[in-house]
Structure formats: structure tokens, C-alpha cells
Amino acid sequence: MAGRPARRSEAAAAARPPQPGTALRQRLAELRGPTTTPHPLDARALAALAANPGCRRRALLDGAGVDKLALAQALGSPGSFGQSQFAHQRGNTFEARTKADGGEALMRLLYERLRDGSPAPEPGTTAVPDLAAFGPQGRTARTALALREATEAKGWALLDHPMVSLDIAGSPAFLEPDAVVVHPDGSWTVVEIKSFPMVDGSADAAKVGAAARQAAVYALALERVAAQAHARVRHEVLLVCPKDFSNLPTAELVDVRKQLAVTRRQLTRLTRIEEIAAALPEDLTFDLRLTDDGRTVTRPVDELMAAVETVDAAYAPECLSACELAVHCRARCRAAGGVESLGRGVRGELGGLTTVEAVLAAALGEAGGEGEAEGVHGTDSLAPTTGDPAVDALRRAAALRAEALGAVQTPSKEAEEAVKAVEAVCR
Ligand code: SF4
Structure with missing residues (x-):
């Protein structure tokens, strides 16, 4: 029994997680709102966080203990996430x-x-x-x-x-x-x-x-x-x-x-919270400013939305089954024409083409390298012409689609078909 207090303190030391410094604790409290209790992280949330280590938005919100479900609801984008x-x-x-x-x-x-x-x-x-x-x-x-x-x-x-x-x-x-x-x-x-x-x-x-x-x-x-x-x-x-x-x-x-x-491996890839927080405006907060009964959000949606958009996200369709903010992030990604909403595989294949608009322009030969517009006019142009494999593949796909439809069409009609072909892939 004599060794028990020593053992207790040893166990406490073993169990004690590294504590964030006072300045960081203060910053995290300001981010979630000074009177807001930190939302606990569970293993399910951690596993999801580890699955998308490139998302600074999620890392910061989770690190600050922000209730993402309440935030999504306040933004008007609640997801059907979690158990009934x-x-x-x-x-x-x-x-x-x-x-x-x-x-x-x-x-x-x-x-x-x-x-x-x-x-x-x-x-x-x-x-x-x-x-x-x-x-x-x-x-x-x-x-x-x-x-x-x-x-x-x-x-x-x-x-x-x-x-x-x-x-x-x-x-x-x-x-x-x-x-x-x-x-x-x-x-x-x-x-x-x-x-x-x-x-x-x-x-x-x-x-x-x-x-x-x-x-x-x-x-x-x-x-x-x-x-x-x-x-x-x-x-x-x-x-x-x-x-x-x-x-x-x-x-x-x-x-x-x-x-x-x-x-x-993924957890070691997470950018440290201090680093993310340091790059953000000092007055940034995700505080919902709830009424005293904790039921009504008084913070204007526009303000809240601007605060969320300040932090970079890395949306992927997998977010829909893993993160409470998925509906919001998907809507923003689509509105910006980001190809991330098409999935990580497609995003990777498209290389430097980061928006749907850029993809369509490249397919039509309006952008993305030399060999202007030839890609949609016939088999002569099926050989790579730009040196960018993504652009060449898009032009070949557009040309093949136009040919498959067998259209002896005017160039503008062909172009229309090509656009439809690429859009069909992208949507
Ligand atoms: S839904 Fe948004 S915040 Fe959540 S992990 Fe995906 S991109 Fe990040």
C-alpha cells in the first residue's frame, strides 16, 4: 500500500495527454466561442479525420471542439449524419x-x-x-x-x-x-x-x-x-x-x-492546429452566439458562412458519410465548379484542371495547350497534341463521342456534342 500514491501519480503521468499551451487553449476557446463547452471527439470522428488529413477546416473545428452538427444546421445545410x-x-x-x-x-x-x-x-x-x-x-x-x-x-x-x-x-x-x-x-x-x-x-x-x-x-x-x-x-x-x-x-x-x-500515418500528416490557427484572422470565431436557453442561434448566417470559408477545406464525396459539414462543403465546391466533387480518382486524373469550366474548355480545345479545337473535329486529331495527358484524353473522348454519334454536323453542333460528352462525365 505504501507504493500506491507513487503508482497513482505514475499512472496519471502515463495517461496524461500532451496539453496544449495556454495561448493555444485560449485561441481554441475563442474559435468555438468563449461560453461554449468543447464538443468531445469520438473514435468515429477521429477515424474520419484521419481519412481526410488534408482538410484544415475539419482539423481546426475538431481541434477547437466546435459542434459541427450544430454549425451545419446554423448554416442551413444539415446532413443526415449519425445514428437515429x-x-x-x-x-x-x-x-x-x-x-x-x-x-x-x-x-x-x-x-x-x-x-x-x-x-x-x-x-x-x-x-x-x-x-x-x-x-x-x-x-x-x-x-x-x-x-x-x-x-x-x-x-x-x-x-x-x-x-x-x-x-x-x-x-x-x-x-x-x-x-x-x-x-x-x-x-x-x-x-x-x-x-x-x-x-x-x-x-x-x-x-x-x-x-x-x-x-x-x-x-x-x-x-x-x-x-x-x-x-x-x-x-x-x-x-x-x-x-x-x-x-x-x-x-x-x-x-x-x-x-x-x-x-x-494519417494522424502524423495532420497539420498542427497552432499552424492552421496562426494563418487565420485573429478575430475569427465559429461562435453561434446561442440565446441563454441554448436553443436559438443569433449569429447571422452570412457571417458564419464567411467564417467557415476562411479555412481551407478538402472536399471529397467520402465526406458525405464521415463529416457533419459535408452538405455545406459539397454545395460550396459545386458552386465554385471544383472537380473535387467528382471524386478523388477523377480529380487525380484531371491533373492541373481544377474546375469543370477548365475541363470543358480543354476538351473543346479552347484552352489547355496547342492543337486548338482539333480534338473535337474528327479522328485525325485523336493523337495527342498538347503534351498534357489529361487534356489529350479529354479531347480524344470528346472527339470519339462526337464521331460515335455519327454526326455530319456543323462544327458548332459537334462542339455542342463534345460539351455534352464531357458534361456527362463531369456531372
Ligand atoms: S465535409 Fe468539409 S469540413 Fe468535413 S472533411 Fe469534408 S471538406 Fe472537410
């Missing part, structure tokens, strides 16, 4: 059922899937430490201590909703996995409980992929604590889902090594 209330409740009920009786069913599922020679977790012998503490920092420190003690005890332990932290672009994010299991050999397994069904051992690939990315974020956050506790985080996470549309839990181990590597 019903799905949320169903998920909570299933999770509670899975963890009932000290997590007996959960531990049995893990043991059955492991088959690695570990001793079976006998009913009633799994430790379930109390993780209650004040505030996210307190809960993170309490979790680190519980993980360390459970590892040293060399038995099975189930940590229900532990809290871990991760440094995101210089700002700490607190994360809450569904559960973490400590094995007798000192290794740790992340448990992810989802409400989508697993039929005959397999589930919707897209949903499993999203769950794996989320679990990888938890595993990444746990690695720092594990290093201090001389433990290791297993690279297989336990995905628990309802079995065949029933309420009974079933589970599979999912290897998240790839997701871990990608998330680790």
Missing part, C-alpha cells in the same frame, strides 16, 4: 445485455475465438475494476492505473468504458472504447460492440471496415499506456454483434494492423 435515436437505443440495450453478469458472455466469446492456450475465464473470476473518476483527465488516469494493476495481477480483467487519450494535431482527444480486456499474459484486447447483425460469422463489409478503423484508433491510444505498463495491445480486436438478427451476441476477431498503420 432508435438505433442508438437499440445499440445501448444490446451492449448492456452483452456486458451483463460481469461480462460473462463477453469473456466466453473472447475465449472461444482466441484459441491461443490462455486459461478459460471462470465465471465470477474476471476482475471488473471501478473506473469512476471526475472529468476526462481523471477518468484517463484511473483507467491507466486499472490497466496497470490488472496487468500485474496476471488474471482476466474487463474494463467497461475505460477512457484513453490521443494527441490530435497538438490537442488532446479523449476516447471511450466499449471495453478493454486484460489477458493473463499481460496483453490487452479492444472490444467493439456494434448493433448491426452478423449472419453466419460475417457482416456488412463497409460496417465492419468502419468498426475496424474505429477500434484501431482505440488501440493506438492504448499503445502509449501499454508501453508504460510493460504490456502490449493485441492487433486483433473483438467485434461483437447481434447473431443472425437476434439479441444474442456473437463475435469475431478482426485484424486491425492495416487500419492501425494507416491511422498512425
